[in-house]
Amino acid sequence: MVSCSETLDIEHYLNTLALRERTAPRAAPRTGLAALLDFAGHPERQLRCIHIAGSKGKGTTALMLEAMLQAGGRETGVFTSPHLERWNERIRLAGQPVADGALAAVLHELQPQVTALHARRINGPDFFEVLLVAALCLFRRRNVDAAIIEAGIGARFDATAIVQPCVTALTTVELEHTHLLGEDLAAIAYDKGAIARPEVPLISGQLRPPAQAVISRLARAVAAPLQQPQFRLSAGGARVIIDDRFDLPLTAPSRARAECTAVAFSCVRALGWFTAPQTIAERALSGLVVPGRQDVLAVNPLVVADAAHTRASLAALAEALTAWAPPSAPLSLVLSCSGERILSQLAAPLLQRAQRVTVTRADVLRSDDPDMIAADLRRHWPHLDIQVVASPRTALAQAYAQVPANGVVCATGSVYMAGAACRYWHAPGHV
Numbered sequence: 001m002v003s004c005s006e007t008l009d010i011e012h013y014l015n016t017l018a019l020r021e022r023t024a025p026r027a028a029p030r031t032g033l034a035a036l037l038d039f040a041g042h043p044e045r046q047l048r049c050i051h052i053a054g055s056k057g058k059g060t061t062a063l064m065l066e067a068m069l070q071a072g073g074r075e076t077g078v079f080t081s082p083h084l085e086r087w088n089e090r091i092r093l094a095g096q097p098v099a100d101g102a103l104a105a106v107l108h109e110l111q112p113q114v115t116a117l118h119a120r121r122i123n124g125p126d127f128f129e130v131l132l133v134a135a136l137c138l139f140r141r142r143n144v145d146a147a148i149i150e151a152g153i154g155a156r157f158d159a160t161a162i163v164q165p166c167v168t169a170l171t172t173v174e175l176e177h178t179h180l181l182g183e184d185l186a187a188i189a190y191d192k193g194a195i196a197r198p199e200v201p202l203i204s205g206q207l208r209p210p211a212q213a214v215i216s217r218l219a220r221a222v223a224a225p226l227q228q229p230q231f232r233l234s235a236g237g238a239r240v241i242i243d244d245r246f247d248l249p250l251t252a253p254s255r256a257r258a259e260c261t262a263v264a265f266s267c268v269r270a271l272g273w274f275t276a277p278q279t280i281a282e283r284a285l286s287g288l289v290v291p292g293r294q295d296v297l298a299v300n301p302l303v304v305a306d307a308a309h310t311r312a313s314l315a316a317l318a319e320a321l322t323a324w325a326p327p328s329a330p331l332s333l334v335l336s337c338s339g340e341r342i343l344s345q346l347a348a349p350l351l352q353r354a355q356r357v358t359v360t361r362a363d364v365l366r367s368d369d370p371d372m373i374a375a376d377l378r379r380h381w382p383h384l385d386i387q388v389v390a391s392p393r394t395a396l397a398q399a400y401a402q403v404p405a406n407g408v409v410c411a412t413g414s415v416y417m418a419g420a421a422c423r424y425w426h427a428p429g430h431v
Contacts (some may be wrong), residue, residue, distance in 0.1 A: 006074035008085055009292070010100060010103055010104050010107065011086075011087065012085050012416075013103075013107060013111075013132075014131070016125065017022075017114075017127030017130055018336070019365075020118075020126065022123075022124065022126045022232070024124070024168065026121035026157045026180055026301070027157050028123050028424075030123060030124055030125075030129070030159060030209065031122045031123045031124070032118075032122050032123050032124025032125035032126075032129065032160055032275035033124050033125050033129040033132075033248075034116045034134050034420070035113070035117055035122075035125075035160065036113055036117065036124075036125045036129065037054065037133060037136075037162065038243075039110070039113040040110065040136070040137050040148045042252065043133070043136035043137050043139065044136050044162050044163050044164060045136065045139035045164060045279050046076075046096045046140050047136065047139055047140060047144070047147040047163070047164075048145065048146050049146070049147045049148075049149050049164060049165040049166065049167070050065060050147070050148045050149065050162040050165060050166065050167045050168070050169065050267055050271075051149050051151065051160065051163055051165040051167075051168045051195055051197075052065075052147055052148065052149065052150050052151060052169045052170075052171065052195075053154070053155040053158075053168075053169070053170050053171070053192045053195040054151075054169070054170050054171030054172045054173070054175035054192065054205070054373060055171070055172045055173055055176050055188070055192070055310065055331075056171065056172045056174060056176075056312060056313045057171035057172055057205070057256060057259065057260045057263075057313075058080070058150045058151065058171055058209075059080050059100065059150060059293065059307075060257070060260040060289075060290050060293050061169060061171055061260045061263050061264045061267075062078055062080050062148045062150050063078070063080075063288075063290050064260060064261060064264035064265075064284070064285065064288070064290075065146075065148050065249075065264045065267055065268065066078050066092065066095060066148055066286035067095070067288050068264065068265065068268045068277075068280055068281050068285075069094050069099070069145070069146055069148075069268065069273075069284045069285040070094070070284065071280045071281075071284035072273065072274050072277075072280040074145040074146060074273065075094055075142065075143075075144045075145050075146075076092070076093075076094065076095065076144055076145065076146050076147075076148060076264070076280075076307070077091070077133040077135065077138065077144040077146070077147045077148070077152060078090065078091070078092035078137035078148045078150075079091055079092075079131075079132060079136075079139075079147070079148070079149050079160075080092070080148075080150040080240070081128065081131075081150065081152060082415050082421035084292045084307075084418060084422050084423075085414065085418070085419055085422055085423050085426075086292055087103070087131075087141075088100065088103055088104075089339070090131055090135070090292075091103065091131070091134065091135040091138060093138060093139075093144070093313070094125075094142075095141055098138060102138060103134065103138075106134045106137050106138055107130070107134055109137075110130060110133060110134060110137075113326065114130055115376055116234075118391055119310045119321075123279050128152055128159055129159045130169070132159050132160060132222075135147075136163075137140075139282040146271075147163070147238055148329070149163050149165075150386060151192075151195065153177050153180060153181070153247075154177070154180065154181050154188075154191040154192055154194075155191060155193070155195040156190070156191045156192075156193075157191070161194065162332070163242065164197075164403065165200055166200065166202065166271070167196045167200065167201050167263070167270045167271055168193070168194070168197060168200055168202045168261050169202070169203045169204070169205070169264075169267055170192060170195055170202065170203070170204045170207075170215065171205050171259070171260065171263055172187055172205050172207070172216075172259070172312065172405070173189045173192055173207055173211035174187055174188070174311070174312055175188065175310075175311075176310055178202035181265070181315055183415055184210065185208060185210040185211045186210045186211065186213070188211070189210070189211035189212075189214035189215055190214050190218070193214055193215045193219075194218070194317075195217075196218050196219050196221075196319070197222060197224060197227075198222045198223060199222070199223050199224065199225075200223045200224055201224065201227060201270040202215075202219050202224045202225065202226050202227070203227050203228075203229070203263050203266045203267050203270060204216040204226060204227070204228045205228070205259045205260075205262070205263050206228060206259065206264070207228075210324055213350050218293070227266055227270065229242050229243055229262040229263065229266045230242070230244070230382075231243075231244050231258050231259065231261070231262040232258075233253075233255065233258055235249070236253075237250065237253035237254070237323050238253065240258040240261050240262065241301070242261070242262045242265060246265065246278050246281075247276075247278075248261055248265060248278070248281050248282060249282065249285045249286050249291065250285075251288045251290060252290075252291070252293075252294035252315075252320050253287060253319070253320055253323035253324070254294065254316045254319045254320040254323070255316065255319065256312065256313065257294065257315030257316070259294055259318070261285065265277065265281050268281065269320060275423050278285045278322065282326055291307060291422060292305055292306070292415065292418035292419060292422055293307060293418075294306050294316075294317060294320045295418070296324070297422065297425040298425060300405050300406075300411070301328075301398065301400070301403045301404065301405055301406070301407045301409060302324060302325055302407070302408045302414040303407065303408075303409045303410075303421075303425065304317075304320075304321065304324075304409070304410045304412075304416055305410075305411045305412070305417075305418040305419075305422055305425075306320075306410065306411070306412045307339060307412070307414065307415040307418040307419075309338070309339075309341060309412075309413060309414050309415070310329060310346065310414050311345075311373040313349045314346055314349065314350060314412065315349045317350065317410070317412060318334060318349035318350050318353070319349075321350075321353075321408060323404050324408075325406075325407075325408050328355055329406055329407055329408055330355050330356075330384075330403055330406070330407035330408070330409065331350070331353050331354045331356075331360070331407065331408045332354070332355065332399040332402060332403045332408070332409050332410070333350060333354045333356070333357045333359060333360070333399075333408065333410050333412070334358045334392075334395050334396055334399050334409065334410070334411040334412075334417065334421070335347070335357060335358070335359050335360070335363060335411075335412065335413040335417065336360050336362035336363075336365070336367045336368070336373075336392065336413050336414055336416060336417040336420070337368050337373065337414045338363070338366050338367050338368055338411040338414045338416060339368070340368055341371055342376060343376070343413060344377050344379070344380035344381060345375045345378065346379075347413070349386065349411075350410065351377070351381050352386060355384075355385065356384070356385045356387075356402065356403075357374075357377060357381075357384050357385065357386045357387070358386075358387055358388075358389050358395045358398065358399055359371075359373045359374045359377070359386065359388050359389075359395075360389050360390065360391065360392045360393045360394075360395040360417075360420075361390055361392070362414060362416035362417040362420045363414075363416040363420075366416060367416055367417075368413065370388045370389075370390065370391070371388055374386050374387075374388045392417070392420040392421075392424070393420070393424055396409070396411060396420070396421060396425075397422050397424075401403065
């Protein structure tokens with residue numbers, strides 16, 4: 001294996017690819033991706049894949065699936081995005097982020113072809129496509145039993161549509177990325193519903209009627225057996241009961257986490273690899289931490305990082321916080337968002353119980369202007385103590401210092417904000 005130092009600086013190379021503008025329309029033929037897959041020997045044709053799409057919960061579902069399959073003795077590869085702290089998190093092997101040396105080596109092998117394709121000024125490959133091909137190559141070399149592939153945006157024109165799945169999953173359909181996916185739930189469902197493949201089981205979360213109608217029609221059109229597990233939380237919210245048969249632990253007390261658990265467990269059942277899937281799932285989920293998703297980083301005071309950035313996911317976070325701490329517990333929010341989301345509306349369930357809000361810029365290049373966010377929040381929530389702190393580290397430190405021991409610090413609004421919180425709390429001597 002070629003060492004990292006002998007190949008390239010992963011961080012610099014991938015950041016350079018990420019900053020390279022993609023000019024072709026989303027629906028244009030992915031000529032660069034096709035050429036790179038051909039160069040790599042089409043690893044996507046040699047893997048058993050589970051393909052996951054959805055507006056929210058894809059990453060959580062993927063990590064739950066990974067844990068269940070690993071607990072059952074199967075080797076897994078996981079491709080997910082975005083990352084919280086390091087690029088390596090996007091590619092997981094045997095339950096762990098890929099090692100620097102392995103990632104650098106495969107990127108080094110692909111780099112000459114990537115450079116040549118860029119010189120031809122064709123459509124791509126962009127950084128997401130390069131990472132996807134790198135992941136597929138690593139999974140093939142490891143001969144994983146299952147490659148769990150999380151779609152990026154949508155499904156119909158997403159790069160991950162090149163995989164050949166044995167099971168597909170659709171977690172949720174919400175209004176998001178409307179400039180790309182469509183202006184209403186039906187249009188977004190049509191895009192995400194392309195996850196359905198001929199005669200391949202499709203596991204879906206519970207969908208609102210406009211999305212449900214579209215997904216049912218698309219599944220019927222390709223004879224994909226559509227399964228939608230029913231679920232309910234136990235008293236106290238510590239467990240989820242699926243299809244009135246299976247009783248499993250919840251890694252966080254919210255309906256959103258319960259739905260991810262139901263979808264992931266139903267995918268395992270659809271694979272048909274295990275005679276006692278509940279036993280395996282119980283072992284996998286007990287104590288499972290999903291980084292950056294309702295992620296408890298500290299207690300007394302309680303510190304939670306969550307990548308929530310849609311109305312439903314922010315409501316789910318508020319639900320979890322209520323289960324962890326009483327509404328009377330002082331709540332200090334540290335917020336940052338991307339994509340010009342209107343947090344004054346989306347985060348209403350959190351803002352209703354907050355005493356203090358600090359707005360920051362979690363990522364210099366990708367996060368929205370914190371002064372603009374704060375101005376909008378002040379217009380709609382004039383009673384709140386709202387301040388702007390440019391540095392996310394300083395924002396987190398101040399929030400932690402100001403909240404009492406029985407209080408809550410919650411960092412949310414984007415994946416970048418959750419990642420900043422995780423980096424800060426995982427660093428030695430942060431407080």
